[in-house]
Amino acid sequence: ENLNDVSLMVTQCLPKDSALVPHILPKEEEESSEDNSFFSIETDIQERVWTKNEDPELLQTYLVSDEIAETAAGGMEEDASEDRVWWRTRIMIRALVLPGRKHHSAMKASIDKALELTESMDTDSEAGGGDVLVSVSEAFSRYKSVLLACLAEDRKSHSENLNLHGEANMDEEEMLTAGEAYMLQMAASVLSFSRPLLEGCLDCLLENEIVSSQSVIQWVLGPNVVMRWWEIGARAVRLGMSKVLAALKKSENMGVGIVIDHGGDDDQDVNEATVKRCQCLVEFAGPLVKLSLSRVQTILGNLPERTDPKKLRPEEVDLIEGTKYFILSTQQAVFDSLAAPDATAEIQKTIQDSDIDSRSVATVLESDGTNSLAFDTMLAVMKGM
Structure with a gap:
């Protein structure tokens, strides 16, 4: 290529x-x-x-x-x-x-x-x-x-x-x-x-709002799982976040950058604005993580019974590790989008309290109640993140 x-x-x-x-x-x-x-x-x-x-x-x-x-x-x-x-x-x-x-x-x-x-x-x-x-x-x-x-x-x-x-x-x-x-x-x-051609065209469709980030997740985790689906999903999340952030800044009538070196009170105001933006980003990304998890659970549940009950199939490893990568990429996209190193602790806490945190995903898996090697492995991976 x-x-x-x-x-x-x-x-x-x-x-x-x-x-x-x-x-x-x-x-x-x-x-x-x-x-x-x-x-x-x-x-x-x-x-x-x-x-x-x-x-x-x-x-x-x-x-x-x-x-x-x-x-x-x-x-x-x-x-x-x-x-x-x-x-x-x-x-x-x-x-x-x-x-x-x-x-x-x-x-x-x-x-x-x-x-x-x-x-x-x-x-x-x-x-x-x-x-x-x-x-x-x-x-x-x-x-x-x-x-x-x-x-x-x-x-x-x-x-x-x-x-x-x-x-x-x-x-x-x-x-x-x-x-x-x-x-x-x-x-x-x-x-x-x-x-490169596929990803470039996907970017164009997303930027022109012809398709949504949600439809991208639905496609890559459809009946025929797309190769390296987590990379395409993460790409869609990042582009979606950039649009959310642009809309926020426009509504706030603010510029691209924020001056953060005026003093304690100004720093606090900046951090509060950053947390507000962070909350909007995780509210956007949360449903996408939930959708990807739901699709992965469905696909894992529909796979034929494995010949070796103690060994994961390549497809299962792909889905489990892909979910891990997708969640980590989504979290990183929040940090990258906000570009606010002085508010790292506040951003981290907002993420931990949201649906894009691995512990939240683990809670969903536990409530599902499915007992299988793939689900147990995925739960262990989420808890270990």
């Missing part, structure tokens, strides 16, 4: 005819028959975005129109799969990450070309194809309103469909979070071949 020319992996880094070559890049996801039903619409949207540079308002009007709904309506009412529920969102996000898909194809072609060469010095590949991250990020910013409109329309249509069939409806905010998590899943299915 850090090479301008990926063919160098084949010609200079790996032995000739190495069995590792086919695994340098993950394979592109194959389109299912369900995907093919939207192929013509998706191709049309891609052309509107990347060839015609269509105005966002015009594109939004088209995507929420009855015209496109009728085109995509085949079997929609009887199918509650995520691809059908969030079909507008799926089409739009896949259109916006098209440069990533083209970049993947170019890298794959570069590898295939390198495999055909008889001499390693003859490579002349151009897999870069411009700055993909810049292109995708600019598209996210330009078509933000379209993505949000697609999410809202998909949620509304699904809610109406559930009501029509007399089925229980989800809370609006909960359903939108699920839609955002699905959007992230679709983006990652194209961009995950490059971690």
Whole structure:
């Protein structure tokens, strides 16, 4: 992911005819028959975005129109799969990450070309194809309103469909979070071949408030746990905290920095302001830690029974250690965001009294009452932090 020319992996880094070559890049996801039903619409949207540079308002009007709904309506009412529920969102996000898909194809072609060469010095590949991250990020910013409109329309249509069939409806905010998590899943299915590209696009989605930190946690700890999920989760928490802090400073009509060297009384006022901000940060992060813990508990509980009752599986270690890292990173993010060394003790106490403290997590685990090696190990880890 850090090479301008990926063919160098084949010609200079790996032995000739190495069995590792086919695994340098993950394979592109194959389109299912369900995907093919939207192929013509998706191709049309891609052309509107990347060839015609269509105005966002015009594109939004088209995507929420009855015209496109009728085109995509085949079997929609009887199918509650995520691809059908969030079909507008799926089409739009896949259109916006098209440069990533083209970049993947170019890298794959570069590898295939390198495999055909008889001499390693003859490579002349151009897999870069411009700055993909810049292109995708600019598209996210330009078509933000379209993505949000697609999410809202998909949620509304699904809610109406559930009501029509007399089925229980989800809370609006909960359903939108699920839609955002699905959007992230679709983006990652194209961009995950490059971690820097995936993380850069994730940052853009968060900074533009297209997705929330909560939806990021829901995605990384979804049915298919994302590799190094705790790093992505911690990244989302940090970006979320920066927005919370910016909003606080704006509401307080304060600048970025605070002068803290005026004397005892001024120091006390500064510390009180820092504690207030700290409380806001932990109130933001607390639900995210709770959500991650809930997801980890569910995943651990659903894992098949281990063959060796005295040995943890790699997946269990990943979840337990990942939770530990996520909590520690969240706590560190509070200190880093506040940047107030003179108020360290006050910040530490605020954290200890909050839901992001490991002892609070241990209390939740104890109240769960589950008795297993994984849960017992996790409880011991939380108590030992």
